[in-house]
Ligand SMILES: Nc1nc2c(ncn2[C@@H]2O[C@H](COP(=O)(O)OP(=O)(O)O)[C@@H](O)[C@H]2O)c(=O)[nH]1
């Protein structure tokens with residue numbers, strides 16, 4: 312008997328795909344032609360599997376992805392959650408802004424979380440990101456204060472957490488989803504620095520629906536590992552520039568220091584946060600031109 316089913320890849324281990332269907336989790340192999348076409352299925356993929364009596368179930372179709380990141384390989388992420396602490400360690404604005412831009416570029420909604428608000432109650436950065444139109448949350452992991460709104464957002468969605476060691480990722484995830492016990496970051500430490508470990512990604516199902524992606528290699532967000540955002544594309548990754556970028560005097564305005572730049576005017580008027588524009592300028596300097604790239 313042959314039967315086809317749809318499911319979600321929740322784990323990939325030693326060449327075996329764990330596909331969660333409506334009834335059970337199937338351990339599957341992938342159709343050989345995927346590899347030839349460089350279309351190998353990854354965690355987060357929605358797939359169709361074929362089940363035949365006496366054979367290993369096979370992934371025969373990968374449905375279109377709404378998003379895709381490369382390291383770790385993960386499809387269909389709804390949210391990328393960057394965890395920062397308001398102090399110990401202090402947040403790095405450029406890193407946050409790079410993170411947001413990359414998420415935007417990848418078509419994944421960025422979420423910025425500040426922890427340890429019990430240690431320092433004033434955090435001007437919340438208003439910076441609110442102004443920028445980015446989802447931002449403040450939490451105290453010692454009491455759980457502030458985490459319920461974030462939990463509500465993540466319910467029913469596929470999310471991944473990142474942020475430097477010590478910012479409170481594990482504490483936050485434990486507060487949000489008790490009993491989930493993710494590894495985030497821990498395994499790579501145990502195996503030692505610099506050692507090339509297999510990036511094992513796994514999706515954990517949340518009690519109220521949705522999944523959290525966990526992977527040992529994803530503890531800190533290394534912006535250099537991600538796709539290049541070209542100079543020409545950068546402004547569109549700063550969503551609060553949208554209302555102004557098209558109205559500049561020069562059509563090819565880079566919004567750095569050109570006369571008649573409406574983005575710069577909005578910064579001067581306090582509509583666009585200054586630190587966001589500073590990050591933009593810094594990233595613009597680091598970014599490549601499409602033309603340079605062709606050679
Ligand atoms: N005061 C305070 N301490 C926190 C908070 N969140 C985490 N911590 C502490 O910060 C340290 C690092 O937290 P942890 O969750 O392990 O961070 P991770 O490395 O990002 O997973 C631990 O000692 C936590 O108890 C918080 O909201 N407030």
Ligand SMILES: [Mg+2]
Pocket residue numbers: 480481482495496497
């Ligand atoms: Mg941790």
Ligand SMILES: [Zn+2]
Pocket residue numbers: 556559564565566567569571572573574575
């Ligand atoms: Zn401009």
